[in-house]
Amino acid sequence: MGRYEIRLSGAGGQGMILAGIILAEAGVMVDDLNVSQSQSYGPESRGGASRAEVVFDEDQIDFPKVIKPDLLVCLTQEAFEQYGRDLKNYGVIIADSNIDISKIDSELKDNIYQLDILDLAAKKIGKEISANMIVLGIIARIIQKKISVEFIKKAIIEKVPPKTVDDNIEAFELGFDLKLDKRSYAYGRI
Structure with missing residues (x-):
């Protein structure tokens, strides 16, 4: 597999930090896979920029970010403006449909999945905060050859408050079932 890096970015309060923690926890459940997780967020707890990073590697991780x-x-x-150009050539971007991607380099346009993540969370689950679980479902579909969907579900159950498990699993499954255009070969990368 080699080193595989995921960056989840958004605004504080959108749950990207929790999504990163859950991904890392799921990765720990895989035999012979090393995992590193880091996070950063602005001084505002809600609305400021936030990001979580997860690194998976079968070899020792010598740089954790x-x-x-x-x-x-x-x-x-x-x-998107801060990180959209910072991607490996074959990398994939998952972006909310409200993001203007017109300024992205043309060679990356085929690697972008623009989905109604925030809108789906608000309308189908009833909580925009559920966007992070929809994102995890999308990621799980992309990386399922290396990290089991069941491991990610187990990590969700362990990390979210017990009374929210059903809503979080519903949002995860909604993301997993979204139709992705197979324009990128990232499906087999990890």
């Missing part, structure tokens, strides 16, 4: 992501999630325009 993302260098150039294989998979990038952007839920805000600010996140």
Whole structure:
């Protein structure tokens, strides 16, 4: 597999930090896989920029932060403008449909999945905060050859408050079932 890097970015309060923690926990459940997780957020707890990074590698991880992501999630325009160009050549961007991607380099346009993540969370689950679980479902579908969907579900159950488990699993499954255009070969990368 080699090193595989994921960066989840958005605004504080969108749950990207929790999504990163859950991904890392799921990765720990895989035999012979090393995992590193880091996070940063602005001084504001809600609304400021936030990002979580997860690195998977079968070898020892000598640098724990993302260098150039294989998979990038952007839920805000600010996140997209800050990180949208910082991607491996074959990397994939998952962006909310409200993000203006017109300024992205043309060679990356086929690697962008623009989905109604925030809108689906608000309308189908009833809580925009559920966007992070929809994102995890999308990621799980992309990386399922290396990290079991069941491991990610188990990590969700362990990390979210017990009374929210059903809503979180519902949002996860909604994301997993979204139709992705197979324009990128990232499906087999990890």
